[in-house]
Amino acid sequence: MLALGAGAAELALGVGLAGPMKHAVAGLLHLGLHPRPERFGPQPVGPAAQRQASALKPVALGQDLPGAARPADLPWNRLLSFDACVQCGKCEAACPAFAAGQPLNPKKLVQDLVSGMAGTGDAHYAGNPYPGKEIGRHAGAPDQAVVPGLIDAETLWSCTTCRACVQACPMLIEHVDLVVDLRRNLTLVGGTVPNKGDEVLAALRETDTQGRHPLAARHHWASDLGLPVIADKRTSPRTEWLLLAGEAGFDLRGQKTLRALVTTLRAAGVVPALLGERETDCGDVARRLGDEAGYQRLARQLIATLQAHPAANLVTADPHLLHALRNEYPVLDAAWAEQLAQGRTRVWHHTELLAELLEGGRLRPKADAADRAPSVTLHDPCYLGRYNGQIEAPRRALKAIGIQVIEMERCGLNARCCGGGGGAPTTDIPGQRRIPDMRMDDARATGAEVVAVACPQCTAMLEGVTGKRPEVLDVAELVARAVETSVEKNA
Ligand code: SF4
Ligand code: SF4
Structure with a gap:
């Protein structure tokens, strides 16, 4: 109760006040009242051991609001979390959409919500804008619709839901929950999904x-x-x-x-x-x-x-x-x-x-598999790594067939997204560059002949990159090549 009261007081009185104590108080309260307390709890054991605190909360259809239209529609502990932002910019540096020049910047997104709750605008925001959008043109209020007064819809549709911002944030702020909550209102109430997104949703319905x-x-x-x-x-x-x-x-x-x-x-x-x-x-x-x-x-x-x-x-x-x-x-x-x-x-x-079949000896690589293996770098899929905490299995499988991965600078839990998640290829918000082109540059920089993937979306995005580039092969394809003799013998 004490924490609830303190959180409410911070929201009522602290939002809009400046000074280092604001973030310290909001940060402490935010961590104590985190919207995803399971992020702090013990992970399940047994077959569920890899379950992550990354699932979106379902909407109780017919009872809950269908997403958030106004800042005030968001749960109070989520609003409190935005106030805890120390504007370190780590989320901005991690964001592939920002780097590609699409009109999204997760740091500004959080600050815009703070402004919206304070009933102001972004005129005094000192950081980088959403690429292509001027500072000082947007304002909001707790009871006013977020889109388009405070934030343009295309900012929300640029997100690939890759969770790189969430992973990078020292204050454990959940940017993706915010994006999806605001999208829910645009889609379920407004029916305004851009480009092919609308067609895909209709195809799924029908x-x-x-x-x-x-x-x-x-x-x-x-x-x-x-x-x-x-x-x-x-x-x-x-x-x-x-x-x-x-x-x-x-x-x-x-x-x-x-x-x-x-x-x-x-x-x-x-x-x-x-x-x-x-x-x-x-x-x-x-x-x-x-x-x-x-x-x-x-x-x-x-x-x-x-x-x-x-x-x-x-x-x-x-x-x-x-x-x-x-x-x-x-x-x-x-x-x-x-x-x-x-x-x-x-x-x-x-x-x-x-990985398990190879390590357990049920799959055996050919004797010369390691000698014939190409040099390989690995692209970690966001929904395997950051969403499921699984960055070892593809590496273990490759190691078992004699491949030592040449790591990209951004790899594992910090890997750069391929651009294929979150329905982003269907909403297709233009930027200055394409996210898969940037990811392929990361792969090229390793000098590897092959970029190994473990997701059909990543395969499609990276194979769409033109020009001289490493071959894109799924881990399963590399394993199939390495155990070819066994396949013929046992098939
Ligand atoms: S989830 Fe990925 S694309 Fe979306 S704001 Fe965060 S870093 Fe950017
Ligand atoms: S990483 Fe977190 S604390 Fe840093 S600017 Fe982004 S939202 Fe704020």
């Missing part, structure tokens, strides 16, 4: 796929691989391994990775089943684009399918799908949370499984 594909086409790439397919049956007995293909199943490049993964798994005696036309979109993109209603429908649908067709192990090569299954669905559905917590279902990223 077809349960992002590109209006027939559901059965998701697994056409596997038709000659002899995998068991759980198709029309309403329920099926428990499966040992179930592979979720995700959106990559519809994409030629994604299919290449999936085929490499399946042939490699078979070499280790793992034959995964497929859901066939019962696999529907996981809802990741709908959620990042602010369509919380669409996300919840898609999530509940896929959870119901997975409960009707139970599997001991779910494996996916898509970190966005992984994050939904492992971190976001348990917040939405108590039965799913229990299923994971009790270890009845384990969720794997494919690099985790490959």
